[in-house]
Each structure stands twice: as C-alpha cells, then as structure tokens.
Amino acid sequence: MKAVSFSRRDLAAGALTASIVLVFCSIAASQIFLGLAIVLFLSLRERPKWPPGMAWAAAFLALTLISALVSGEPRTALPQIKKLFLWSMLPLGASLVLTRAALVWPALFVAAGSALWSFGQFYRKWQAAAAAHQDFYLAYVAARITGFMSHWMTFGAHMMIAFALAGAMLLFSRQSVARKLILATSIAVFTAAILLGETRSIWLGTACVAVVLLAAWRPWTLAALPLIGLALYFISPAPVRERIDSIARPHGEVDSNLHRVITREAGMRMIAAHPLLGLGPEGPGKHFREYLPESRLSAPLPDGYYGHLHNVYLQYAAERGLPALICLLVFVGLNVRRWMAKPTPIRYFALAALAGLAASGLFEHNLGDSEVLTLFLALFGMAALPESEQ
Numbered sequence: 001m002k003a004v005s006f007s008r009r010d011l012a013a014g015a016l017t018a019s020i021v022l023v024f025c026s027i028a029a030s031q032i033f034l035g036l037a038i039v040l041f042l043s044l045r046e047r048p049k050w051p052p053g054m055a056w057a058a059a060f061l062a063l064t065l066i067s068a069l070v071s072g073e074p075r076t077a078l079p080q081i082k083k084l085f086l087w088s089m090l091p092l093g094a095s096l097v098l099t100r101a102a103l104v105w106p107a108l109f110v111a112a113g114s115a116l117w118s119f120g121q122f123y124r125k126w127q128a129a130a131a132a133h134q135d136f137y138l139a140y141v142a143a144r145i146t147g148f149m150s151h152w153m154t155f156g157a158h159m160m161i162a163f164a165l166a167g168a169m170l171l172f173s174r175q176s177v178a179r180k181l182i183l184a185t186s187i188a189v190f191t192a193a194i195l196l197g198e199t200r201s202i203w204l205g206t207a208c209v210a211v212v213l214l215a216a217w218r219p220w221t222l223a224a225l226p227l228i229g230l231a232l233y234f235i236s237p238a239p240v241r242e243r244i245d246s247i248a249r250p251h252g253e254v255d256s257n258l259h260r261v262i263t264r265e266a267g268m269r270m271i272a273a274h275p276l277l278g279l280g281p282e283g284p285g286k287h288f289r290e291y292l293p294e295s296r297l298s299a300p301l302p303d304g305y306y307g308h309l310h311n312v313y314l315q316y317a318a319e320r321g322l323p324a325l326i327c328l329l330v331f332v333g334l335n336v337r338r339w340m341a342k343p344t345p346i347r348y349f350a351l352a353a354l355a356g357l358a359a360s361g362l363f364e365h366n367l368g369d370s371e372v373l374t375l376f377l378a379l380f381g382m383a384a385l386p387e388s389e390q
Contacts, residue, residue, distance in 0.1 A: 012040035013096040016089075017103050023374045024110040024158055025148040030374060031085075038088050041095065048091035051384035053334030056327045061087060063324035064281060071280025080281035080319070086374050093381015097389050100346065103382075104169055108186050111162035114147035115193035118155065121145040122196050137239045138251070145197055149371065153364055156194060156202035157372045160356045163190040164209045168349035171217045195236055198243040205360030212352040216343070259304030260311075260363060266291045267314035277321040284309055284318045308368055312361035315368065335380055344390045350379040 006014070015037035023030040041048070051057075061084060068077035122145050129136040144152035147159075169175065170183040194206050207225070214221045233241060250257040269291040270284055279287055285307035289297075309315045317325045336354065339347040357376055360366055367373045382390075 008040050008043055009096065012037050012044065012092075013098055014102075015040060016092050016096055017098050017106075020098075020103060020375070020378050021106045021110055023371050024107060024114055024162070027371050027374075031370075034086070034088065034092075034374075037092055037096075041092060046095065049094040049384070051090055051094050051331075051335055051380045052338050053331045054090065056331035056334070057087070057090065060320075060324050060327040060331065063277070063327065064320050067277045067280050067320045067324065070277055071283055073280055073283065073286070076283060076286055077281035083370055083373060086370065086377055089374065089377035089381045090384075091381070093378060094384035097385065098382060100173075100390065104165060108162060108166055108183075110148075111158060111165075112186055112189050114149070114155065115159060115162075115189045118145040118147040118193050118196065121147075137242050140239060141198065141243070141251075144199070145193070147193070151369070152197055152199055153202075153366065154369045154371050156197045156199040157205075157357070157360065157366055157369070158375075159190045159193045159197065160202050160206045160209060160360070161353045161375050163187060163194065163206055164213070164352040164356060165349050166190065167209065167213045168345055168352060171213055172343075172348045173345040191232075195232065195240050198240060200243065200247060201360040201363035201366075203244075204363070205356035205358075208359040209352045209356040212355045213348065216348055216351070259302045262292070262296060262301060263288075263304075263306065263309045264311060264314065265293055265296070267309040267311065267318050269293070270318040271314070271322065274318070275322050278317065278319045278324070281319050284315060308365040310364055312365050312367050315365045335383065339383055342387055344383075344387050346385075346390045347383045350383040353379055 015033045019030045019033035019037060022033060064080070064084070068074050068081055071077060074081075125140055125143065125145070126136060129139045132139075145155065146152050147155040149155040149158065166183050166186040170180060170187065175183065191206075194202055207229075210225060211222065214225070233244060236244075246257075266288055267284065270279060270287075273291070284291075288306045309318060313325060316328065332354070336351065339351050343351075353375070357366060357372070367376055
C-alpha cells in the first residue's frame with residue numbers, strides 16, 4: 001500500500017483548517033493550531049499573499065498599537081494587543097489553499113454538536129426553573145444556553161456564522177441529494193439554537209444573513225421571509241415569544257434596553273473627547289463612569305455589563321479613534337467589492353456572515369470575543385484565494 005506523504009504546505013493548510021474548525025468548540029485548541037500554521041508557513045520562506053486593501057488593515061493595527069502607547073495604560077490594553085496575533089488569519093488564508101470539503105463539513109459538524117448540546121442545556125434550565133418555582137423567562141435571560149462556548153453571545157455568533165455557511169453551501173455549491181438534506185437539516189438545527197438562545201442582536205444578524213443569501217440566489221424568495229418570521233414566532237416556545245415582545249415591551253431592566261442606551265451615550269462622549277486615538281484598547285470599560293452624562297450619575301445604573309459599549313463601531317472609535325475605525329471599514333468595503341464582483345460559494349458565505357456580524361455589531365461588541373474575531377478574519381483570508389482555488 002502506497003504511503004501518503006504531506007508537504008509542509010499541506011501541513012500548514014491543515015493546521016489552519018483545524019484552527020478555523022476548532023474555534024467552534026475550543027479557542028485554546030484553535031490558537032494552538034493557528035500558531036502551528038504560522039510556524040509551518042514561515043518555514044516555507046515564501047512571500048505571503050494578502051487580501052485586497054491590506055494597507056488599510058495594517059493602518060488599523062498600527063493605530064491600535066499607537067493608541068495603546070499614548071493612552072498611558074498599556075497594561076489595560078494588553079488583552080486586545082494579544083489578539084493582534086489572530087490577524088495572521090489574513091495572510092495565511094490568502095496564501096494557503098484550504099480544501100473546501102475539509103473545512104466546511106467538519107466546521108458544520110462541530111457547530112451542529114454545539115447546537116445539539118445547547119438543546120440539553122435549555123431543557124435542564126427549564127427543569128431547574130420549574131423545580132425552584134421561578135419565572136423561567138427572568139431566570140433564563142441572565143443565564144442562557146452557551147453550547148460549547150462560555151457565553152451566549154459567542155455561541156449565538158457561532159450559530160449565525162454556521163447558518164450562513166450551511167446556507168451558502170446549499171444554495172451556491174453543487175451537492176448530492178443526501179448532502180443537500182444534511183445541509184437543510186443543519187440549517188434547521190442552527191435556526192432552533194438561535195431562537196432558543198434568545199439573543200436579539202443575533203436574531204437581527206441572522207435575518208440579515210438570510211436576506212443576503214436569498215437576494216443573491218433568487219431575489220423573489222425574499223417575499224417569503226416575513227411569513228417565515230411569523231411562523232417561527234408562533235411555533236416558538238412561550239419564552240422565545242416573550243423575548244421577541246421585549247424588543248418593544250421590555251421587562252424593566254431585565255432586557256437591557258436602557259442599559260444599551262446608556263452605554264451608547266457614554267461612548268459618544270468618549271469619541272467626542274478623544275476622536276483621533278481614543279482612550280486606548282479596553283479604555284472605555286475602565287473609564288466608563290467618567291463619561292456618563294450628569295443626569296445619569298444621580299441614579300443607580302440599570303443592570304448590565306459596563307466593561308464595553310455593546311456596539312463594535314462605538315467601541316473601536318472610543319478605544320482607538322475614528323481614523324482606526326475608518327481604516328477597518330475601508331478594508332472591509334474593498335473586500336466586499338471584490339467578493340460581489342467575482343462571487344464563489346465561499347464568498348457568498350463571507351458576504352452573508354459579514355452582513356450578520358455587521359448588523360449584530362450594532363448592539364454588541366462581537367469582535368471583542370476571540371472566537372468571533374477569529375472567524376471574522378478567516379472570512380477575509382479564505383475569500384482572498386483566487387476563484388479557481390475555492
């Protein structure tokens with residue numbers, strides 16, 4: 001039997017693939033394989049390739065470092081500085097050929113496992129609330145399902161990205177009937193996990209994912225989305241319907257509507273005071289109370305987390321300055337323009353996932369999670385490959 005040999009390039013591509021797949025279940029394992037991919041690629045001594053507009057991404061990274069230095073609090077910035085290592089996803093993804101089958105199916109399998117695990121979590125939480133005679137909604141909102149992750153926001157973003165991946169492969173790639181059934185089933189599983197996750201920003205993001213995919217596939221199918229939304233509302237468990245209703249009728253402080261109004265107000269004041277370089281990475285959380293309007297200081301703040309601004313655009317502008325935010329947005333825009341001009345199944349996936357992250361980022365600092373940032377950056381690396389290699 002002939003032995004199978006692998007080149008260092010193959011091993012580097014395999015390590016990068018493993019890093020992307022494993023981020024759905026373990027950030028530690030994902031980063032170990034990313035480090036291995038970096039070492040193997042450097043051993044090739046090749047000039048790396050880059051996504052379009054890499055100079056703008058480099059400017060964003062440079063402004064991040066400058067902001068950290070001039071803030072006078074480099075230790076505070078350290079958690080975000082360490083995440084710059086993840087940006088190696090850009091040249092690695094653009095330089096290494098990732099086999100679609102080796103990436104897509106394992107990623108969907110691990111993501112589906114996380115979703116199925118979350119169903120058990122939901123049932124156990126339901127049972128625990130009933131045994132304690134608690135209102136399930138009030139008990140659940142503060143401790144939602146997380147799948148293989150440690151926080152429901154990260155889990156929700158993973159499910160949304162997996163939904164985009166399964167949808168793009170179903171609509172834009174050639175698959176056997178059996179695989180189409182698997183993809184359709186995966187979409188149903190991810191949809192259920194997203195609904196039970198009760199994270200409203202993820203609901204918005206997932207709706208945007210569906211709009212992008214359907215608009216690119218058959219624009220007339222968009223007319224069915226409102227009907228699908230109504231159907232999902234009526235077949236969902238009562239706590240999910242209650243969570244949807246909370247968008248317009250919040251349960252006091254429980255649903256964090258006012259909490260996000262306050263973080264938005266503080267963020268705008270931070271940007272007005274430090275428009276060029278911001279407060280430094282992680283600065284908004286450390287100095288939050290200093291930028292509250294006087295009217296907010298006289299009363300206790302509503303329940304919620306005030307370590308960041310719950311809006312990725314405000315967060316980056318307040319941390320690193322408006323020029324840094326503009327650089328990042330230009331980088332994204334240049335890539336989107338190329339994806340739309342020369343679409344492939346992977347680029348349709350990237351467009352849809354990016355739309356979901358962009359929309360949900362209006363209400364959450366989603367790129368603050370390493371697990372989400374890794375996948376965000378992987379989109380640009382994978383989609384940068386020539387069309388023939390995707």
